[in-house]
Amino acid sequence: MPPDLEREYVEYVTARLPRLHRMAYLLCADAFQADDIVQATLTALYVNWKRAAGADNLDGYVHRIMVRRYLDERRRGWSKVLLGDRVPELSAPADHGVEERDALLTALRSLPKGQRAVVVLRYFGDLSVEATSEALGCSVGNVKSQCSRGLATLRQALDARHPITTSQGAGDHS
Template identity: 80%
Template sequence: MRPDLERDYVEYVQARLPRLHRTAYLLCADAFQADDIVQATLTALYVNWKRATSADNLDGYVHRILVRRYLDERRRGWSRVLLGDRLPEVSAPAGHDVEERDALVTALRALPKGQRAAVVLRYLDDLSIEATAAALGCSAGNVKSQCSRGLAALREVLDGRHPVAVATKAKER
């Protein structure tokens, strides 16, 4: 790769890496798998960087690669194999933020893949409907439908178990 193209690639990746990792984590709910997905995404982007720079929406192009890598990982049987006889202990400070995050991640994991991808890209990654549609390779109407169903399912799960949501609903009445 030419030095100027490589410099542009490095600048792009440095600016977007935290966001890409967050998106991958929200899709798969596993930090190590998110690292693998982001690495595969960036490798594919590097190989096709010259073509990628000519895309109308580079962020959408990269998000589409990311979602496809996530779906590829889900299709592999070995991705569900746990190595070792027990899960490692994870310590986290007790607090309301941890409980809220855990409830949200659990609810996201319960959504079907299409709804989860649409909700994560649209609302947690703050992409427009068109950019989300481009990343997922579907129509804008499909994104709206998937988001609507996903948000309804999240509301149903979180309103029933989440004390803050229940308290807020009680105040509204």
């Protein structure tokens, strides 16, 4: 790759790497798998950088690669194989929002992969409906319906964890 194109690639990746990793993590809910997805995405981007750099919407192009890599990982049976005799213990950071984050990630994991991809790109990736449509290679209407269904399922799952209770009965007005 010519030095000027390589410099552009490095600048693009440097600026977007944290966001790409966050999006990959939200898609798969596993930090190690997110690393693999980001690496596969950036490798594919590097190989096709000359063509990709000329795209009208480079971020959409990259998001489409990422979602495809995520879906490819989900299709591979070997990715579920545990290579050790026990699961390593992971320490959780001291964070007060751990329960909420875990509830959200659990709810996200319960979504079908199409709805999850739409919700992650729209609300965690801050993409417009049109950009999400372009990234996923589907219609705007499909993005809207998948998003609506996904959000309804998320609300239902999260509301089930925290039902609204009232301190007074319906007839008690004291």
